[in-house]
Amino acid sequence: MSSAITCSPLAANGWSVRPPIAQCPVENPYAGEFMWVKEHIMRLMEARTIRAWHSIRLTDAEVDVLRQGGIYPSSLDTIRSRFAAQAAAGAFSQEVADRLFADKQ
Structure with a gap:
């Protein structure tokens, strides 16, 4: 039985594998890359305190x-x-x- 490819940016082993965008059926051709970058940045942001002022x-x-x-x-x-x-x-x-x-x- 072959394993199915998932379009989630999260790989089971924690970010080392991401499927090619062509294998992710989405309407927006940039959605997969955007989600991967967003999730990657969120993971980086977990490591430090961020303060903001209005x-x-x-x-x-x-x-x-x-x-x-x-x-x-x-x-x-x-x-x-x-x-x-x-x-x-x-x-x-x-x-x-x-x-x-x-x-x-």
Whole structure:
């Protein structure tokens, strides 16, 4: 008895085998690759903490910085600066800022 090919991105042995897209009958020719990438990325993301901020969660001081200097891409340096500013403003201690930053790296 031959084993059937499954179109699931998850292989029984944990990601080492994925069937060719041509063997997966789907309407969208990119669906199989998309699902494989999505599942792969989700597995990678399980290994680290991810934090996100919405612009509605900015402090008044952070809004002022954005109004004066414009929007900028987030980086480890800008995140560290935000934590340091919050510690200086008394929102939390420097120890908490250091722990939050350590989780980002």
